[in-house]
Amino acid sequence: METKGKVFKYPDNVDTDVIIPARYLNTSDANELAKHCMEDIDNTFVSRVNKGDIIVAGWNFGCGSSREHAPLVIKTCGTGCVIAKSFARIFYRNAINIGMPILECEAAAEEIEDGDEVSVDFGTGVITNITKGKTYKAEPFPSFIQNIIGKGGLLASLKEGC
Amino acid sequence: MGMTMTQKILAAHAGLESVKAGQLISAKLDIVLGNDITTPVAVNEFKKAGFDTVFNKDKIAIVLDHFVPNKDIKAAEQSKQCREFALAHSVSHFYDVGKMGIEHALLPEQGVVTAGDCIIGADSHTCTYGALGAFSTGVGSTDMAAGMATGTAWFKVPSAIRFELKGKLPEHCSGKDVILTIIGMIGVDGALYRSMEFSGEGVATLSMDDRLCICNMAIEAGAKNGIFPVDEVTKQYMEGRCERTPVIYEADEDAEYERTIEIDLGSIVPTVACPHLPENTHPAEELGDIKIDQVVIGSCTNGRMEDMEAAFNILKDKKIADNVRCIIIPGTMQILRECVQRGYVTAFIDAGAVVSTPTCGPCLGGYMGILAAGERCIATTNRNFVGRMGHVESEVYLASPATAAASALTGYITDPRRNS
Known part of the structure; x- marks a missing residue:
């Protein structure tokens, strides 16, 4: 499994309020919510993002609220992966649970810069910056978490285990 | 090697003799919580996965608090979906308008959570219940769905930072000033993935409301949970209140902590977190003239009785500054009732404030006090991110109820010690 696309670069501490502002949380319809993805940090994101594109950010991505709507809108917009220096723990957990690929890789x-063309191989954790001709290796997930992702999310993995 | 208090609770709920930091475990849950924003997503996932029964109707809590009384048609539909699910599964702890409160003020008050519990909640401030000596952490809706179906959740056992408290808080300072000071010291990811364990002789001087407020904002330092030891103050609070028998865990003497940070409560001053991160803290007295348009006193962080009392002590027989809107939101119906009985509501109205039914409302920019572009609010809430309370060009300053109330009187961010 891999993704390839252009990079949208954001700073440290991107919080769930800017990923999907709470004023839109009066619905749980993913397609409706996705129209507002990243709106309060980059109101051009939704019109520019294409399937497979990659969000790259700094430390503590997804901090704040527990709203699962945050990884959900990023996924629903077609984003192929989020690469960050670190993730806030609830966002990290939610992304895994809903099958939104994320990778921690500081270097x-x-x-990687905004607009770079990047590909990610989830099997090996290798990140390739095609524009700059440079590769990186992200930490692989523990096997327990790989199992959840492999089965398509937490609930699917639970049903299989029943 | 010894275990931290958090690790002991997790080990017991995983049926293990001991656990260590980094270990992946499956733990039994005592309470699974959701609200009117996160429960609909959980219900959809629960149904989509084909589950038709909940693991235990007495161990699920659903609280309608974010957008109720319903703010619009869509919110009404979400509340309705929660209500129907709660009814269909005979969920014991379902709190609708008239009974509800802000979830993290309500569940401890109603005795739904207790010492020694292992709790997940689809709300990031679920870490509040650590004040009772429980392991309690925020998760997403899919975890809530899985928890409701199976009664278990997976966890990576956290390492811990110990906060050794000594001394006693000065007048006009509260738990909010303590936790803002700590977040200012360690940063918004200073406790990422870790427990914040509070200990030391200073613990005994803190009220339950202070402890609940401190644990509430552990997430604002990135923590998995915050936790206080169980002492006489906790036992007195739980007595006759908790429906299940408390179980008391203590950290081992040789428990390993990543670091220990000493906090002298006596040196705490009224503290304000400036936009747009909770770590951007400054002493209130050093902030200069920062003019405000709105004051919000309430939320799961500071909507409890002592918070209302702190506001009353400053606002009684005074007038809120011209051109300042002051919105006071008692956290639960019981607190609202007590505010009525004690005459606080009359005093707040006489001062020029409005008093709302319990709701999360403005804290997350839902309703009941949204800010326009360029407006500034001092709030006793927990987050001051960009656009948190309204327009992306509005600003939120986080502070204690005393500081917020003092600021309401002057129209500028004000150290509450100045008014007294």
Whole structure:
């Protein structure tokens, strides 16, 4: 499994309020919510993002609220992966649970620039910056978490285990 | 090697003799919580996965608090979906308008959570219940759905930072000033993935409302949970209140902590977190003339009785400054009732404030006090991110109820010690 696309670069501490502002949380319809993805940090994101594109950010991505709507809108917009120096713990957990690919890689998150063309191989954790001709290796997930992702999310993995 | 208090609770709920930091475990849950924003997503996932029964109707709590009384048609539909699910599964702890409160003020008050519990909630401030000596953490809706179906959740056992408290808080300072000071010291990811364990002789001087407020904002330092030891103050609070028998865990003497940070409560001053991160803290007295348009006193952080009392002590027989809107939101129906009985509501109205039914409302920019572009609010809430309370060009300053009330009187961010 892999994704390839252009990079949208954001700073440290991107919080769930800017990913999907609470004023829109009066619905749980993913397609409706996705129209407002990243709206309060980048109101051009939704009109520019294409399937497979990659969000690259700094430390503590997804901090704040527990709203699962945050990884959900990023996924629903077609984003192929989020690469960050670190993730806030509830966002990290939610992304895994809903099958939104994320990778922690400090060097890649530091060096990759907005607009770069990047590909990610989820099997190996190798991140390739095609524009700059440079590769990085992200930490792989523990096997327990790989199992959840492999089965398509937490609930699917639970049903299979029943 | 010894275990922290959090690790002991997790080990017991995983049926293990001991656990260590980094270990992945499956733990039994005592309470699974959701609100009117996160429960609909959980219900959809629960149904989509084909589950038709909940693991235990007495161990699920659904609280309608974010957008109720319903703010619009869509919110009404979400409340309705929660209500129907609660009814269909005979959920014991379902709180609708008239009974509800802000979830993290309500569940401890109603005795739904207790010492020694292992709790997940689809709300990031679920970490509040650590004040009772429980392991309690925020999760997403899919975890809530899985928890309601199976009664278990997976966890990576956290390491811990110990906060050794000594001394006693000065007048006009409260738990909010303590936790803002700590977040200012360690940063918004200073406790990422870790427990914040509070200990030391200073613990005994803190009220339950202070402890609930401190644990509430552990997430604002990135923590998995915050936790206080169980002492006489906790036991007195739980007595006759908790429906289940409390279980008391203590950290081992040789428990390992990543670091220990000493906090002298006596040196705490009224503290304000400036936009747009909770770590951007400054002493209130050093902030200069920052003019405000709105004051919000309430939320799961500071909507409890002592918070209302702190506001009353400053606002009684005074007038709120011209051109300042002051919105006071008692956290639960019981607190609202007590505010009526004690005459606080009359005093607040006489001062020029409005008093609302319990709701999360403005804290997350839902309703009941949304800010326009360029407006500024001092709030006793927990987050001051961009656009949190309204327009992306509005600003939120986080502070204690005393500081917020003092600021309401002057129209500028004000150290509450100045008014007294």
